[in-house]
Amino acid sequence: VTLTGTGLMGQRTYITTEGGRFRFPALSPGEYEIRVEMPGFKTVIRKGLILRVGQTTEIKIEMTMSTIEEEVEVIAESPVVDVKSSKASINYSADFIASIPMNRDLYDIQNSIPGAIADGAEYRRTSSILGGTVRSALYALDGVPMNDPATFYSMANINVDVYEEIEFGVGSLPAEVGQTDSAYINIVTKSGGNKFTGGFTGYYTSDALAENLIALEDIQALNVFEPEKYTAYYDGSFNFGGPILVDRVWFFLNGRRLVWDRENPYTPENRMAKVGIASEHYDLRHEEWMGFAKLTFQVTNAIKYMGMLHYNHIYEPYYSNGIGSAYPTDVVDIWNHENTYTTTHQLNWVINQNTFVDARGTYIHRYFPLNHRPGTEGQYTYYDRTARVYWGRLFYDDEYIRKKMLASASITHFQDDFLGASHEMKAGFEFEQSEYHRDWYRENPWYSYWRNYADGNPYYYSTSGKRGRLRIRYCPPAKGMWDVQDHVRRFSGFVQDSVDTGRLAINLGLRLDYSYQYEPEQHRPELRYDYPAPLQNPALGTNELLEALIDQWHQDIGPISPFDALTTPYKKVVEFLTLSPRIGIVYDVFGDGKTAFKASFARYYEPVWSAKYNAAQIFGAGSISYYWYDLNGNKLMDLPGTDRYRVTSYPKQDPEYTYYVDDLKAPYMHEFLTGIEHELVRDFKLGLQFVYKINKNIVEDTDLNNGYDPEATDEKGLIWLPYTFTEPGYDSIYGTSDDQTLTVYGLREDRPTPTWMGLNPPEAKRKYWALILTFDKRMSNKWQLKGSILYSEFKGNAQPSYGSTEGESGLFDNPNTMINSYGRVSFDRPLQIRLMGTVILPYDFILSAYFQHRSGSPWTRTISRVYFPSDMPVQQSYVGVNAEPLGSRRNAPYTNLDLRVEKSFRLGDVGKLNFYVDIFNLGGRSGVSIYQNPNPYIWPYRTPPEVELDELYGTISSVYGVRSVRLGVRFTF
Template identity: 20%
Template sequence: MQRSTLLRGAMRRTSLCTAVALCLASGGAFAQSNASGAVFGRVAQPEGAVVHLQNMDTGLTRDVNVDADGRYRASSLPSGRYKVSLERNGAVAESRDNVTVAIGGVDVSFGGAAPASAAEAQNLEGVQVVGNALPAIDVSQVDSRTVLSSEQLQKLPLARDITAAALLAPGVISGDSRYGNVASFGGSSASENQYYINGYAVTNALTGLGFVNLPYDAIDSQQVLTGGYGAEYGRSTGGVINIVTKRGGNTWKGGVGMYIQPNGLRQSPRSIYRTSGQEFQNRRDNTRDDIQYTAYLSGPLIKDKLFLFAAGDFTRTDTKSTSSILAPQRTNQTQKATKWMAKVDWNITDSHILEVTGVGDKTNTDRSIYAYDYTSHSRGNYLGTDKLKNFDAGPGSTPGGDVYIGKYTGYITDDLTITGLYGHTKTVHERDIAYSGSPNCPWITDSRRGIANPIVGCGLVNGTVLNAGANDKTKGWRFDVEYRAGDHDLRVGVDNQTLESTSGQIYEGGYRWIYRNAGTVPGRPDIVPPPGQPYFVEKRLFETGASVKTEQEAQYIEDHWQATDRFMVYLGLRNEQFKNLNGSGDTYVKQRHQLAPRLGVTWDVFGDSSFKVYANAGRYHLAIPSNVAIRGASASTYYSEYYSYNGVGANGEPQNIAQLGSRSYLNGEDGTTPDPKTVAAKDMKAYYQDEYIAGFDKAINDNWSFGAKATYRKLRGSIDDFCDSRPFENYAAANNIDISNASLPGCYLFNPGSSNTFLVDTGGGNYVPFDISKEGFAVVDNGVRIPFPDLKRAYYSLDLYLEHHFADDWYGRIDYTFSRSYGNSEGQLKSDIGQLDPSVTQDWDAPEIMQYTNGPLPNDRTHQLKAYGYWQASQEWLLGGNLSVATGRPKNCIGLDPTDAIQYGASYFECGFQPSPRGSKGRLPYTWNLDLNAEYKPMWAGEKQPLAFTATVFNVVGSQRPVAQIDVGETGSVDAATGQPVVSDDYRRPIAFQNPRYVRLGVRYDFSL
């Protein structure tokens, strides 16, 4: 026994020495598509050597010649398990089984002397190379990535969704709860990410928030790119999530599963109270039960040629919940989510592969809604039903839809590979509201201060609803060519996608009533409530609707250049073109030649892949989302009217009203289609960001590695809307331009913080360019000059990690991130108020609204600690854990401006008519969360342990700290007696807490046919 151990140790040291010797002379650069992998490496003696690869599941084979320097590369490989063999003189010299190829690549190098003859080579057949004994440090990549295999996704305590896995990556945090289950990467807003399934972008076509989902068990691997990604990627200034699905093999396999999350094992969520102590929302009686059924089937339709993998999830969620005192209702809801994925792979020959993927993600929600009495905490009369299809109950939630993708891969020669892909998606949104009584149920909000029993309406949801006929569609294609020329791995490609949306919103019941304390309305001198009346009411109408289109095209070229044995240089350039069309089919923004250079370098310090130093720099562009055309470039109506009243009707509407002053159209949205020539500034730059990263990865010993990475991101160019006519009036006066008959849109799209040129119709189609400098956007308010600030959003971070690779029956990783995200604009979104209008937020609408806005942004979390791993305690038992700790979100006070020249009410970083700079009110408390899981696979079920029982406890300690609050501190009215703004009852009221503790129990059975 001792002798055998010594022999194995000697063999291991020999293998290690061989691997080190190989790596001293090699690097191993490669390129691969975003939905495939690569095998690369070095051969010690390359003369006459050929590397043979065989997919152990499908039989696909590929032979790759070894060049004179001993390098080889097989790129664009379908994911799976491979046997990689070194052949000499027609026989196998060395081989390695079970090489797992996923997104990215794997280094398989070979050493040893060449056999003297075919007979000697035959004698070596079956000998396996250990490969690098040190942990794998990928010296061929410059990007920052986290790749999780399907096995890891099963072993870690994660919610069964893509976002939960993405949150394991350093620098990734949950986005604002009002945007749904989405993530923010590196300080960017949550709409700035791209999501791919098998190489095709499935990001929400309308807003960029969310994506089409798929069955969790269909995921083969998930790649999370947090920075430094190559020129093949675009349309993202946040992060990239790549999903590669499983595929069938030569063995028929299948499995079924069931997962339940019973309400009986769920902690009650915290109720919400105002700071005064008044109960705002009773959540103690909320209940939730989840049950999910899963199944998959995999196998050959024709052995070695045609394969199928199919999977499905069916989830039913039953909830009972109580809304707030502003619209007291009790809702019984049943949500049925069906997700399916089917993939067919056809190995036409070993050199030509065709794959077709279909994905379906549909959610139907049925809600029965009742009145609720907050005095007795009891349910009242039935009000009606609300039925939704592919439109989740929460705003900004994943929209679902159908996806179909076809991809061809051709290995033309050892050095030339081509791929072509085409895909399309479609999502249809439907909503059907049925009232028990009168359908005249407008949205009612009671903003009066200190009201114990606020006025409520009869509406079912009291909010904004989609217009009929809403749907989203995308279609796209890409073509890529990879060619290896000596030390250069070249890749060029074309990447085009068109997004179409028919969408629009309207207030439920057609309009909205907002009850307010009496007092003047800043910016509206004609609003004077009658003497002695303590309150007045605002009537607001909002309606949009159009069919719009966005066309996105890109071309790129990149080169992985093995400059020396230890230095690999990456050079890339992406050229992007964006075109946005309004509801009339007219182009209102067209951007050409948006050049995005990418540069990176890696240094294999010791030449043995045990210590990598790397750096990269790049520019990344983002297109204007389609929703901008709905709101800013197509016909919309948005106005306010003010009334005195005497009495309130049964449906919450004011009685005996008398209008105060005139109607006020907000942002100029008066129901007419804006002139496409005047909607946006001329020659606008695209939304873009520059990024710089430097770091290192170091292997400590056979099982441990650590590293550090510094990141700096700076938003260089943004696109938002500007809704102030004063700079145009000032420019006209300074340049003697008559604008008495001019048609000025309510808002213009422009590049904030820089000079812009606008076309203005001064009358009769006479378009005059207005060249407004950055200084020209300044205005004089109450005798004070208010400038427009420079655009500012910067993010810097330091990431440290320590990782124990799977050995000795356990795996673990810990990440610590110190970061700051600061500036005067979050980006496309405005999480301060949960505004769901990407690229047309309140920011930049006028100089006043940008005062005091510089500070820590909503996605800033100064300190983050993440630790996760699992332990194979025995052959039958596996235990896992996931810990996350983070600094709380910055707090603000947003209120009235003394003049409110643009009539935005409580929308400024001012409170009590005094400056209230961004982030000056401290932070929410830090959060920490611990999840634990256990898996039991009994031996009595069979030798292959096909049966598994699982239990996962999320938020073990039950911490429910607030993660977001109301930052608007004032109501919008000024108290006539004090002359001060009326403080809002809802200021600092929590919006969302950490999820309460809950338990998921599961069972699954995997079988072979």
């Protein structure tokens, strides 16, 4: 049996077993041809076999006897149902991606698969996929993990123009895939070939090609900014590949430049006007370079090498993740020329036709600086409680270096007729060393908090009590004075066996992971500054108040303050040894390879990423806040004794401090999946799956001193004192039918200040189920279609969002955070419909469309503050609480249709030129965003009870609704 194809250098041959079995493992995606020869039989040539990433394609070839040499050419259908693997996956080819009207970015592509809900932060490209958290997807480039070691989103923006194919593994993942508990996103890159190919792509839009669907006079009347849209968008990409030596050495090169300008949807200048300070409106700009180079070398007939280099460079004068209504121009970071380098090397050695070895190595280096605006050095950071706005200086400069080094090796062996079945056995080992270096600094460490800056009222917490707020960052005043480090090391091994008995296949696997996070020895210098505290009495020396607060710290808290010099020793933060079983079955229902029943169980462990487990990092970014009691009423901050300063919470400074309990367990996901796949007609596959997932051992923090149990006691009685009150319901009017009684809790006044510790609270939970109908018609007969219809439920009390997954969400901070905490989480969208398709029309016109519909996002009515009676012996003046179960309400559903019209021109032997027009939001989705949550302050003990609604309640925060046109050109040869 001889195999040739677009993804293969030269050809491969295989001598069949006595039973006629043959196999060709580890092939690149592409189109292949098989030639089967045997003396006394007609030679059969089968063309048009299409292989996808991560899938096993089984074919049957029948030969007929012949007394003369004769060839029979067969162009048969290529199978679309995998009857050997229980894995649930979706595959997108480069041609499919290029044909659908969507953003040329992995983020939009991954959000088109079943169950994917974006978290809204474009720069980190994270989504919750089929009940996973937004940090649980594993991104791989040519099979090598690409997740950031600190944050666990993709470490680099992998350029869409280098994709050969993407595989989205969304269920029943084999044991060789670890470090994820939701989806495995494997991007296989282009390699070149035996022919020179290349081309360029250009993509453009501007505000002249965008139409506001809400009239300008209406927008002005609502006093909001215009809907967010690109005012300019330029995207140019060039690629070239081919042979250096035919069937021996291939290369592929790509370069891409992306620049866009976008209007800022927020208007912080309006809030600044309330303070009495003029501030200019600012808009957003993004500049990015991407480069890619790949070399593929068939060293010998048995050994193949692949080497790749990927480069990213990003600059944003206003960091798009740092904007908001409370952030005018001077406090927004500069994304100051990030550089990311990725290199991967792979060696494949075919020992014999039944055994091969794969070895890989990767190094990733990311420099990620977020810096202050020039001219704001030495400024205080101001905050006005009345106008709800910051100004002055960025919170702090933050510069990261993140490194990732990986090595892996595996061996695969095929064994026929062993224990009555055929086996594909694989075993492998992986090693990972990840490093997270951080330098955060600020020359003026002080914040200045005001209740009403315009009126000169500095008493942030209480005017009558003359109680203000003092806040200070504990970091060096200049760059390069320390290196804050959190590193992760991992050793992994796996074994798996795919057992094939004919119509029944059994997939077995077991994975072992040993991971730990550690801090090397680190040092902090003594910290002093050239700036006094805000409102500090001018009679005092620059650092006199700071040194008095340090002395107070030494007396009240401990011998080491956050401003003292300190060297911390090497220590392990967390370590986990985990065992992950995987089992799946596949049954070829009718024995024709067209209908497969699948069922599986898998346990996936959450990986260790350093930003999750760095709460014990003494030198991590943070601040200290004090209640400032202006005892002499002079509106100046005097020394302790004249004024009083009470710390509200404080960071541990013990070098041996351990944040996590000794018996901390690794979070994991149990997944149960069952379904059926059927080839309805040629090239068209239908699937129906049911998936159930439950998260366990979720890590969260809690107050070690006081806990969150409302019934907990000490020798003096209840730790948390109950306060039962009536709240007026959604209408915020007492005496109506929606009034309800709630009980909240205040921490008894003599209890110690909270100290936080990470553990696995038994009450933390998250579960998901979904019923999914999928359809996949690959391009043939001039049309293609992909899509899904999904109905699901996603519930829990531990949110799967970006901030919450760090394990410090506040869920278990006190009994109040547990009230009404269980319900539909933020990524619950019960109904989701996605349809993507293309039709090739006469005269080389092409029509493509992308339709989306999903339920609206859930939200919860809350009470911002329930004030306690003044004679109640508790530490807090007030607490906040959910007024109803989590996710009880829902925003409007989302429905959108995008369309592409394309015309193709063939330029003889030169190549092909395509022009296309994308129309986004063809259906005209538009509307207003209204603050629907009353979120009141309540004084229940007053007669009559008083209610103060959130000043934003009922106001329109923004409008949406833009129909835009984008113009594209693509030349290929």
